[in-house]
Amino acid sequence: MIREPLIFELSAQGKRAFAFPKLDVPTNREILKTLAMRKEIEGFPEVSEVEVVRHFTRLSQTNHCVDIGFYPLGSCTMKYNPKINEKVASSPEFLSSHPLAPQELIQGNLEILKETEGLLAEVTGMEAFTLQPSAGAQGELVGMMLIRAYHQKKGNPRKFVLIPDSAHGTNPSSAHICGYQVKEVKSNEKGTIDIDDLAQNMTEEVAALMITNPNTLGVFENDIKKITQIMHSQEGFVYMDGANMNALTGISRPGDMGVDVIHLNLHKTFSTPHGGGGPGAGPVGVNKKLAPFLPIPVIVKKGKLWSLDFNRPQSIGRVRSYFGNFLVLVKALSYILSLGPEGLREVSETAVLNSNYIRKSLEQDYYLKYQTPTLHECVFSDKFQREQGIQNIDIAKRLIDFGLHPPTMSFPLIVYGALMIEPTETESKRDLDLFIEAMKQIAKEAKENPEILKSAPHTSYVGRLDETAAARNPVLRWDAPRG
Amino acid sequence: MKYTSLSDQDKKKMMATIGITSVEDLLRTIPEELKLKQALNVPPSLSEQELLSYFEKIRVQNKYTDYLSFLGGGAYNHFIPYSVDYLSSRGEFLTPYTPYQPEVSQGTLQIIFEFQTLICQLTGLDIANASLYDGASAAAEAVLMAHRLQGKPKALIARTLHPQYREVIKTYVKNMDIEAEEIGYSSHGEIDFEDLKEKIDEETSVFICQSPNFMGVIEDVKKISELTHLHHALCTVVIAEPASLGLLEAPGKLGADIVAGEGQSFGIPLSFGGPYLGFMACKKDFVRQLPGRIAGQTTDVEGRRGFVLTLSTREQHIRRERATSNICTNQAWCALRATIFLVSLGKEGLKELAWQNMHKAHYALEQLTQLEGVKSIFSGSCFNEFVLQLPKEWIEIDEFLKKKKIIAGLNLEEFYPELRNCALFCVTEMHRKEDLDRLVKSMNEALAQE
Numbered sequence: 041m042i043r044e045p046l047i048f049e050l051s052a053q054g055k056r057a058f059a060f061p062k063l064d065v066p067t068n069r070e071i072l073k074t075l076a077m078r079k080e081i082e083g084f085p086e087v088s089e090v091e092v093v094r095h096f097t098r099l100s101q102t103n104h105c106v107d108i109g110f111y112p113l114g115s116c117t118m119k120y121n122p123k124i125n126e127k128v129a130s131s132p133e134f135l136s137s138h139p140l141a142p143q144e145l146i147q148g149n150l151e152i153l154k155e156t157e158g159l160l161a162e163v164t165g166m167e168a169f170t171l172q173p174s175a176g177a178q179g180e181l182v183g184m185m186l187i188r189a190y191h192q193k194k195g196n197p198r199k200f201v202l203i204p205d206s207a208h209g210t211n212p213s214s215a216h217i218c219g220y221q222v223k224e225v226k227s228n229e230k231g232t233i234d235i236d237d238l239a240q241n242m243t244e245e246v247a248a249l250m251i252t253n254p255n256t257l258g259v260f261e262n263d264i265k266k267i268t269q270i271m272h273s274q275e276g277f278v279y280m281d282g283a284n285m286n287a288l289t290g291i292s293r294p295g296d297m298g299v300d301v302i303h304l305n306l307h308k309t310f311s312t313p314h315g316g317g318g319p320g321a322g323p324v325g326v327n328k329k330l331a332p333f334l335p336i337p338v339i340v341k342k343g344k345l346w347s348l349d350f351n352r353p354q355s356i357g358r359v360r361s362y363f364g365n366f367l368v369l370v371k372a373l374s375y376i377l378s379l380g381p382e383g384l385r386e387v388s389e390t391a392v393l394n395s396n397y398i399r400k401s402l403e404q405d406y407y408l409k410y411q412t413p414t415l416h417e418c419v420f421s422d423k424f425q426r427e428q429g430i431q432n433i434d435i436a437k438r439l440i441d442f443g444l445h446p447p448t449m450s451f452p453l454i455v456y457g458a459l460m461i462e463p464t465e466t467e468s469k470r471d472l473d474l475f476i477e478a479m480k481q482i483a484k485e486a487k488e489n490p491e492i493l494k495s496a497p498h499t500s501y502v503g504r505l506d507e508t509a510a511a512r513n514p515v516l517r518w519d520a521p522r523g
Numbered sequence: 524m525k526y527t528s529l530s531d532q533d534k535k536k537m538m539a540t541i542g543i544t545s546v547e548d549l550l551r552t553i554p555e556e557l558k559l560k561q562a563l564n565v566p567p568s569l570s571e572q573e574l575l576s577y578f579e580k581i582r583v584q585n586k587y588t589d590y591l592s593f594l595g596g597g598a599y600n601h602f603i604p605y606s607v608d609y610l611s612s613r614g615e616f617l618t619p620y621t622p623y624q625p626e627v628s629q630g631t632l633q634i635i636f637e638f639q640t641l642i643c644q645l646t647g648l649d650i651a652n653a654s655l656y657d658g659a660s661a662a663a664e665a666v667l668m669a670h671r672l673q674g675k676p677k678a679l680i681a682r683t684l685h686p687q688y689r690e691v692i693k694t695y696v697k698n699m700d701i702e703a704e705e706i707g708y709s710s711h712g713e714i715d716f717e718d719l720k721e722k723i724d725e726e727t728s729v730f731i732c733q734s735p736n737f738m739g740v741i742e743d744v745k746k747i748s749e750l751t752h753l754h755h756a757l758c759t760v761v762i763a764e765p766a767s768l769g770l771l772e773a774p775g776k777l778g779a780d781i782v783a784g785e786g787q788s789f790g791i792p793l794s795f796g797g798p799y800l801g802f803m804a805c806k807k808d809f810v811r812q813l814p815g816r817i818a819g820q821t822t823d824v825e826g827r828r829g830f831v832l833t834l835s836t837r838e839q840h841i842r843r844e845r846a847t848s849n850i851c852t853n854q855a856w857c858a859l860r861a862t863i864f865l866v867s868l869g870k871e872g873l874k875e876l877a878w879q880n881m882h883k884a885h886y887a888l889e890q891l892t893q894l895e896g897v898k899s900i901f902s903g904s905c906f907n908e909f910v911l912q913l914p915k916e917w918i919e920i921d922e923f924l925k926k927k928k929i930i931a932g933l934n935l936e937e938f939y940p941e942l943r944n945c946a947l948f949c950v951t952e953m954h955r956k957e958d959l960d961r962l963v964k965s966m967n968e969a970l971a972q973e
Binding site for chain 1: 524525526527528529530533534536537538540541542546549550551552553554556557558559562563564565566567568569570571574575577578581582583584585586587588590592594596597598600602604606609610612613614615616617618619620621622623624625626627628629630631633634636637639640641643644645649650651653654656657658659660667685687688690691693694695697698699741743744745768769770771772773776777785792793794795796797798799810816817818819820821822823824825827828829830831833834835836838839840841842843844845846848849850851852853854855856857859862863865866867868869870871872873874875876878879881882883885886904925930933952955956959
């Protein structure tokens with residue numbers, strides 16, 4: 041395989057990949073006179089068009105992706121991304137819309153936003169939505185800000201936010217940025233929230249609980265009603281991380297569970313492509329109590345026209361420019377409309393079926409710490425294999441040799457050596473079986489030929505990479521060779 | 524349409540393996556009272572054909588593309604080489620996750636590394652991250668970062684920073700121990716140095732300004748950084764129109780400590796405001812406080828070069844509440860587009876882009892200011908945007924020009940009440956001379972109207 045150089049290493053003076061039309065207004069050197077001008081952009085590449093195309097095409101071929109195959113990253117919901125949604129979102133009327141355009145000229149865009157808000161509210165059972173947050177973590181931050189604004193208005197913003205020990209790392213981080221101290225709530229032997237521990241920790245200084253349901257083990261928090269009662273009895277809020285909504289669409293709604301505020305990851309449950317790490321979208325839904333605090337602007341109908349309402353005195357303000365990741369919202373709307381009510385339910389039913397099929401098929405080969413029934417994902421660990429000196433990372437890297445993407449590793453923190461598997465609903469039985477067979481084969485290799493795991497992967501573009509060295513001696517950019 | 528792949532036979536076999544007779548058996552763990560008793564109230568499913576006509580009906584309500592527009596203000600209409608669309612639409616770029624498994628994500632990782640390098644070269648700083656959500660949240664993250672580095676309570680914000688960026692900063696700092704205060708602007712349209720001198724002190728963590736600023740005026744970054752450093756504060760420069768960096772000196776070379784910005788101009792369509800591309804660069808010493816993902820170079824077991832996400836001990840999944848930021852998913856695919864855009868234009872192309880923008884804007888400015896009563900109210904140098912004060916109610920002019928299918932500019936009074944009948948005009952390489960002449964002619968007519 042060709043080792044693809046850095047684009048800078050292909051550069052040579054005088055090469056071009058693009059030409060502008062000739063400047064059609066008079067040139068005038070005067071205008072540049074007073075400025076701090078740069079001589080040149082030092083080190084900037086000069087390459088030809090074919091070099092650009094080959095560079096990026098070759099690099100693309102070193103990526104695993106959903107279009108190529110199974111991608112069971114737990115908590116990330118790597119489902120198939122329908123192509124029609126890309127087509128819909130690439131309409132010139134959407135691509136060319138300026139975000140500060142006069143409202144009467146972008147009525148279609150505003151209608152899309154309003155329509156999306158309404159459908160997400162129906163799917164989650166919430167009262168109102170903001171579509172501004174760019175990703176899940178920004179959604180969490182907005183949710184926390186809404187809660188804080190509410191308590192602040194009541195006279196005391198409160199001090200603490202309760203977070204289960206199984207939560208995503210973004211939860212404590214978002215609570216912290218919102219000015220809260222985090223208190224951890226323990227999980228019980230079933231892997232769900234320990235109700236007694238929650239009740240003990242709940243005081244009038246606790247602003248909210250951040251909960252993920254089903255949680256990061258894939259287990260439904262079936263005491264959720266009790267949990268919301270405990271929180272509400274002292275005017276605390278229940279925030280739900282909606283990262284695992286793929287287990288629930290059309291089956292159960294967070295609003296009906298007593299959840300006060302939720303964020304969704306449209307790049308998970310609602311099929312918009314992850315793009316190698318974004319853009320996502322993290323809309324936030326709230327109940328009536330929190331709706332007045334939503335970010336501005338809010339879209340309202342004035343006469344026959346959609347318009348932007350900035351006059352919301354209790355609003356937390358703005359969390360990003362313009363209207364959020366609009367094109368991502370268009371794709372998610374397209375997805376919801378293509379599925380319809382039965383399709384949405386089938387998503388979750390099938391995701392749960394696929395996950396349980398994998399769980400059942402592998403439970404003899406891999407250790408399952410919690411025996412509690414799970415929904416859309418399951419968390420094994422490397423405990424059986426550790427006897428042979430094999431860790432979860434070795435299992436993960438060996439999977440690459442089978443043309444499969446590894447599961448999420450070492451998370452949640454309550455399972456040591458975790459392998460978190462989320463197949464999603466879009467996978468065929470054949471793909472699930474290929475994964476199961478590979479995992480069984482690896483379990484066998486761990487006993488018979490552990491070295492092949494430790495030295496994996498063997499077939500990828502690069503072998504196992506030294507992440508420790510990368511952090512110890514950071515090289516974070518290319519530098520022109522000296523001399 | 525549905526996107527599942529199990530046949531009825533598959534389902535039966537799978538259920539037999541699990542030992543159930545119906546998927547309902549797997550859902551028993553959800554209390555009955557919490558289960559939906561009827562289907563969701565969403566419209567019936569649509570086929571591809573029906574979807575396309577549904578969206579067709581909606582998108583034709585957007586009339587904006589029928590107009591000749593001179594809107595800028597943080598979102599810029601630039602040409603995008605076709606190879607950007609072509610390459611970025613590959614499934615290998617569009618459908619992977621964040622590169623947690625580097626051995627099967629080298630494409631994404633090497634491109635992030637190249638993107639970081641390009642941002643460093645453009646900004647004149649040592650290191651850059653993989654991306655942030657947008658210019659506004661990048662500006663807010665820069666203020667938080669400066670606060671972590673300095674530990675002092677005050678943040679000074681130029682009033683000529685994009686109004687929405689200022690709003691976002693205020694939303695972000697509200698719950699932290701940061702006092703945000705604004706610095707006014709002068710008759711040149713630059714920051715008011717007297718005001719800055721008065722307000723900056725040893726309690727100040729950071730002064731954040733934009734260049735070219737929201738009025739289109741290029742700031743004297745060198746002078747600003749000298750003044751901020753005199754008070755041991757950090758100088759943060761926001762770049763909302765990065766095409767300007769093809770001509771203007773890199774802010775890092777003029778003393779900026781942190782540069783945060785919006786990369787939309789680099790190959791990302793206007794898209795009604797998103798997805799866009801936040802970026803951030805800073806001095807090497809600040810690396811442990813830089814928010815977001817960072818790609819770094821390393822080697823594999825055979826000594827071959829490879830790339831990984833690195834320095835993750837700054838990040839939320841390791842450090843949880845003590846992380847530098849809560850950001851996780853960012854805008855990787857937009858950074859990919861920017862990378863393809865920048866390497867396609869290359870060293871000379873980016874300079875040409877800036878050159879054309881500046882010349883066309885100045886041509887329009889000269890022609891418009893020859894009309895009677897039209898004044899350029901700020902004397903500072905501008906790049907591709909400028910402010911004009913009109914001798915008539917802006918609303919009337921705007922209405923007249925809209926009838927001529929022109930959106931002339933952004934009404935600044937909405938953001939700066941003191942700027943009566945002032946508008947911000949943006950001209951890019953996308954405007955032909957005849958478009959500029961049409962604007963001037965129509966403006967002349969608008970002014971002549973009784």
